[in-house]
Amino acid sequence: MPQDLTDVLEEWKCLEEEYQKLQETHRQYLQKLDEISKLQNKCSTSIFHQRKRLKDISLQLKQCSKGPSEEDGKSLNAIKEKIKTRPNTFFEMEAFLPKKNGLYLNLVLGNVNVTLFSKQSKFAYKDEYEKFKLVATVVLLLLSFICYFFVNYRVFDAILNFLLVWYYCTLTIRESILITNGSRIKGWWVFHHYISAFLSGVMLTWPDGSLYEAFRNQFLAYSLYQSFVQCLQCYYQSGCLYRLRALGERHNMDLTVEGFQSWMWKGLTFLLPFLFFGHFWQLFNGLCLFRMALLSDWREWQVLMCGLCFLILFMGNFFTTVAVVRQKLKEQKSEFKETQRVSCRRRGITKVSPWQTWMLNHNTH
Template sequence: MDVDGGGGGAAQEEAERRMEGEVRRAVEEAKELQDAAATRVAAASGEEQSMRQRTVALDSTIRRLRASVGAQAVGGLLDPKVAERLEEELQRARCIVADGDASSFLPSKAQGGFVRMFLGPINVRASRKEVQLKVKEEYNSYRDRTALLFLIFPSALLVLRSWLWDGCFPAFPVQLYQAWLLLLYTGLALRENILSINGSDIRPWWIYHHYCAMIMALVSLTWEIKGQPNCAQKQRGVQLFLQWAIMQGVAMLLQNRYQRQRLYTRIALGKAKRMDVVWGETAGVDGQLWLLCPILFIMQGFEAYVGFLLLQTALVGVTSEWQVIFCGILLVLMAVGNFANTVQTLLAKSRFKAKMKRTKGKQELD
């Protein structure tokens, strides 16, 4: 028995020594790995800082050269054709820097309070270009889905109002739609802020427009939906707003179909970045603009009309709640802002086309 016990003790000691040796080797390997990783991170940090300085310096040089080319072209020191060619080459260089992996070394835009309110103080700037492009593709997919819902949701409400609800909207379906609008515009504004931080060229007005739309949707949730008597008169603003939403859905579908193809062409020519996005009036060839612009202007006019109608119903005492006045003012402001932004973009496109025609005419004369 003592022999067996001694043999068992020796086997136990051997197993303990073997296990302790394996654990010691694992601990040593962890320390070596940590030291190697720390050395690697320090070296990468130094390389990253050097790349950041080079990228910022090159970006500054490109901006300085573009300003110099423009000034010399205006002063007559450069031939217009040469100046235009140099401008295109500098723009292509700018797109290479801003659209490639080097873009992660450029200073990022300040993260606004809207993103911090929802996500906290985290950095949403993607360091890899493929991650940035996935964010953009998800944004485009979100717009595609919401365009269809913009058509389906209000259309269903209007049809049910005529067929099932005897010309009078119940409160719950309308408030459900308003809650969906709040979710929709919050999602759009959040995605657009993140895209802007990652180098997209989204115009600030569209983000502000969605802020206004969010506030309007939130306020409309507290707006009591009046029923009988005089239901049709009291809900006239709701009916027109749903009709305007259908028009907006049609415009969004046209934008998503035509304008994205135009952006791909501009990216291939080096005149736009892969992170850029488009809205209805910001890109497109002449045929597309002839189709989109009337729809956009009609939609903006109808939006203003709905806003004025809500203000009128409040002034004559049909529905005098503060929500009616507030939503009416917001709709008018958004319509004016959309109209001004559309006109500004069309004027810029007109000036650019006139410049291209003058350059082409000079080339033909030469």
């Protein structure tokens, strides 16, 4: 038998053995997938059952809480404390279980499972989201700068507005996937991107004319400022989140946002003047557009619609930021009062006079 044929036969024999091992490995893989699917269904059913039972027990506790003995009262309080912690535990469990998509994801992607089942893939997707956000913001910053200072063509304005529509629509999809996988971003900062995408789409359809030219530079300057502030936020918030995660004070799937949240209080309060200035700029844009709508030559529906969008953005951003600041100041005040009480107990003081309060405050600072 020729040597070449012998080598081919030996090679084929080795390949056949590897193929048999591959088939066995794939069989085990399919078996494990089936087991995982059954475990996922079992966990989901158990969590649903646990939630239902917790509601029933909570109602029973309210009925039993009238006039218990001291020992029974301690047991009831211990149960209540455990009940309070269970929802967070269920939330952590569900982050690794398949979930039904919300209405928005169903409309965009269909009934596709977007749950990521490992921590590494979740963190990788979150980090990729943050990188996308920063790179896109820098591109929008440069394009706004070019359109404002160097180029005055409607085509370039349309490109900028198209990129804004694409950017905000992409953010809404990615954030919906991240929320499905355990991110805690919610409330106004999610809805804010839907309004911004709609506003950018309206600006894209606004035909060239005297009213568009009157508002163009103001909008470009606003876009330039917003992109600059978002770059600041992405840079400083990511560093703050990394530090808080390392200390175990934040959830690993928390994201940077285009606003102010309670975890940003330490070290990021310098962002507040930039944010409030941007909020009032949105109000100014809305008022200017409403004033344009009162002119006799007003014909474009985009003027009134953009003014309404800017007004909604101002109200949502401003009142949400004020609410966060107010809540944080209340927390600081309650923490300070608790510190005073602890300090008075250590010193054997039962009643705190105004003079002692001032002295404690002075010593604290």
